[in-house]
Amino acid sequence: MEQHHEGQNNLSTAQTPIAALVARARAAQRIFETWSQAQVDLAVVAAGWAIIEPARNRELAEMAVADTGVGNVEDKVRKNHRKTFGLLRDLRGARSVGVIAEDPARGLVEIARPVGVVCAITPSTNPGATPANKIINALKGRNAVIVAPSPKGWSTAARLIEFIHAQLDRIGAPRDLVQLLPAPVNKQATAELMRLCDLVVATGSQANVRAAYASGTPAFGVGAGNVAGIVDETADVTLAAERIVRSKTFDNATSCSSENSLVVVDAVRAALLAALEARGAVLLDAAQKATLQALMWPEGKLSAAVIGKSARVIAERAATLDAAGRDAWLAIAQRNPRILMVAEDGVGHDHPFSGEKLSPVLAIYAARDFDEAALIVDRIYAYEGAGHSVGLHSARPERALQLGLTLPVSRVIVDQAHCIATGGSFDNGLPFSLSMGCGTWGKNNFSDNMNYRHYLNITRVSRPIPERMPSEHEIFGEFFDQFGAP
Incomplete structure (x- = not known):
């Protein structure tokens, strides 16, 4: 069983609505982490189908434009489909449960472990596609996820999660694996959620990203576009x-x-x-x-x-x-x-x-x-x-x-x-993502397209191998040849 921020759920916070959300997420995640790779992959596909099914996709796109006043419906339909379908392609066959890599020559075995409960901060510009992307990646790692949407995007995110719950019901997965920060969303509630979760993934304004990095919880945030x-x-x-x-x-x-x-x-x-x-x-x-x-x-x-x-x-x-x-x-x-x-x-x-x-x-x-x-x-x-x-x-x-x-x-x-x-395409090799790391140039701690591996802890088993110690000449020879030995 994964152990996370249990000590933070003390008497002063245990009865808050946010703490109750996180507690339910932890209970669901403890069940989910016992699932096999095949079962996890079924949950991933179920969550993807929740947004890709054409009627649901269009409803979410129409809601997003109506509620936020941002973008246009037809392109959001395309984005919801393409980004989710591409992500499902990337995740198909990827190992995220148990042993995921073995290197006998180096005596190493890599084991995937969940991070626990993920806080997903999402923007009003993509209130359907971005939450779906983060939810699917989180589920791939056997995590629970709580979405903290922008206020304008809350209703779209809520409808998306209703659709996901219906698909989780079909496969017998706990609904509390995927939850939503209750309305009205505010900075205080979001800050508490970030503090109580195990990982924060923040997309949106730079204020949100800075808050994520300052939350005290490990966080991935993205830099400014331009x-x-x-x-x-x-x-x-x-x-x-x-x-x-x-x-x-x-x-x-x-x-x-x-x-x-x-x-x-x-x-x-x-x-x-x-x-x-x-x-x-x-x-x-x-x-x-x-x-x-x-x-x-x-x-x-x-x-x-x-x-x-x-x-x-x-x-x-x-x-x-x-x-x-x-x-x-x-x-x-x-x-x-x-x-x-x-x-x-x-x-x-x-x-x-x-x-x-x-x-x-x-x-x-x-x-x-x-x-x-x-x-x-x-x-x-x-x-x-x-x-x-x-x-x-x-x-x-x-x-x-x-x-x-x-x-x-x-x-x-x-x-x-x-x-x-x-953000990834079917005609290039970048991973499908709606969250692009910008490296230290953009005040980020990663420069990849965010993907399922960012939602994993990886344990390494190390076994002894034949000793491979180089000679001093192998290490210092060129240096000494050029500048002289001491």
């Missing part, structure tokens, strides 16, 4: 434009993996802008850029008036702020634009378009050549977005390696629709 993409002089601009538009428009750019800036080498700037405009992007003039900035950051903070809204809605709202330019804005809106683009050359607080926008608004930077483009991205990430990822559209593969060696990024996404590729 992806930049580079289009160099060798890129196929038609393909690049198609990928960029597909990525930037998906779910109204609510993903942390959506491009927020494009750095375009001068030699292809005109051709790329023409290709983007042919696919529904609109380049604003300086006056329109100023109006859009006033709409998006009215008090220096990104406004809910634009987060997850379509480019058309944003243009219509900008029209209400700009009496002189109202007709031009309405003309833009009538074209049903897909992306609003602004030319930018500055970076930092005084240039808010250089930061994350969570909307189909794209800053366009100019660069003389690839090296300058990389320097501009480095400046952007020094302001916001370090550690996440960078996009590259190029016919020169060595440039991807150069970015990976020099930029503060955990992923270099080459010739792909960035927001679809970063």
Whole structure:
């Protein structure tokens, strides 16, 4: 039996509603940890089917948009299906119970152990897909999980968990393996939940991530998004434009993996802008850029008036702020634009378009050549977005390696629709995930796409092997040859 934070459930906390949730989760988890790999995998598939079944998927997508006002239904349907189905593919056949690896030559055996009760902090941008992803990964490790959603996403998460409970009932799994923080969700309740659980996995605002790291409980949190993409002089601009538009428009750019800036080498700037405009992007003039900035950051903070809204809605709202330019804005809106683009050359607080926008608004930077483009991205990430990822559209593969060696990024996404590729795709090798670690650059303790192994403790059995001790010459020979022996 796994032993965890039992000592924390003292008389002062044992009767609180949050402590009662955790106690029920522990009881369910103690049952679940006795299950075989085949039984656990059945629970994983059951939880996946709870969200993938088409009617349930659509209901959750419609609820998410209605309750949060963020994103669009069709893309959320696609996201709920694709991300969950891809995760189930990744988990199929993966060992997470008992002995998971043996290395006779090194005398080592690895044994998977559950972490216990997981606190899953989830954002309003993905109130169905992100909780489902964390629940499935937690179950794969024989853990219980309690979801702490954003207040706006609570009803969607609650409906998702109703669906999961119905599927757990079918296979005889305890419902208390998957629970929800009761409404109204607040900082105090979330903090207590984080303190009482055994692991916190936090996705969402940086305030949530910092709170998770400060909770006293081991935590995985993710860094800020603010992806930049580079289009160099060798890129196929038609393909690049198609990928960029597909990525930037998906779910109204609510993903942390959506491009927020494009750095375009001068030699292809005109051709790329023409290709983007042919696919529904609109380049604003300086006056329109100023109006859009006033709409998006009215008090220096990104406004809910634009987060997850379509480019058309944003243009219509900008029209209400700009009496002189109202007709031009309405003309833009009538074209049903897909992306609003602004030319930018500055970076930092005084240039808010250089930061994350969570909307189909794209800053366009100019660069003389690839090296300058990389320097501009480095400046952007020094302001916001370090550690996440960078996009590259190029016919020169060595440039991807150069970015990976020099930029503060955990992923270099080459010739792909960035927001679809970063969290795993059926045509790349990254694990399917909705939580991307950003390394120490992004103030995180991991740089992987979060996956089921992050929800495991691993015990190692070590047996003696024939001694393999090197000679001093093997260790110090080259050093002594170059600098002399002492």
